[in-house]
Amino acid sequence: MGRKPPEPVQVIKKRRDSALAALVHRVPYVEFLGVEFDRRGDELTAIMPFARKLIGNPILPALHGGATAGFLEITAIIGLSWSMLWEDIESGRFDTEHLSAGKMPRLPKTIDFTVDYLRTGLPRDAYARARINRSGRRYASVHVEAWQDNVSRPYAQATGHFLMPPRDG
């Protein structure tokens, strides 16, 4: 009657990665901006690879504030959904095969979103991480920071409030 042996690492990784992929790749706007996610355990880093279509000022050139805002909002929503689903992913209740068939949990809805543009967005890749400051049954408050070359020199930050999807059970 000993403890259950731990699952092989590749089983755990596959489960987490396919859950993340199911969450990210079904949103057309995420694909449009080209945003991807890098996962280390439960920590997510969003990546927006540079593309010409993200330019807002062709003279400088600089990233469009709207592209940065979209990138930050995606990071917040995926981060919030990820933390909401984490327990279910770990326990195996979040069944990805079921999900790829189109049955996905509802995403949180943005109530408001405030972006602070700290530095000019340079024409190169951008990275972002979300921190959930508060997550209740109905509302959540999320802070996001984005950087380009130096993680200690953020180029934009944002705070947003979200309406959590109703959870059954």
Place this chain on the structure above:
Amino acid sequence: MTDNVDQSDKAAHKTQFAKQFIQVIPHAVELGMELIEIGDGKAEIDMPYDTRFVGDPETGVLHGGAVSALMDTCCGAAAMSHPQATTGTATIDLRIDYMRPATPGQTIRANAICYHMTRSVAFVRATAVDDDDTRPVATATGTFTVEGK
């Protein structure tokens, strides 16, 4: 008299520049934005519905990010076209309130006004609607830089 003519000439020139500038912003072009009106600290921009910008695949509702880009562009355009503005501007901060989901399939129209301007900061607010213009989809308030004169 001559001064007045010069002033209005300058304003027309600035509006023309802002108009051309906005129409070559790669990100705005990519999102299909169309400049409807600009001048005197006001701007109106349309963004037709496009399935590439959907944020909720279950409902087909556009992602907030696309609406943010529209609001940012429209607010920046309003700031640039203000009579006291210089040509360049950059967003300092922008807050968006999402009142309701935009109806899938409908064009979103943003209206922005630069309601106050100092030597260094432009204060702007905007409203976005779809076909039902009695209930806003989103509102925004932002501050923009006024590049060195």
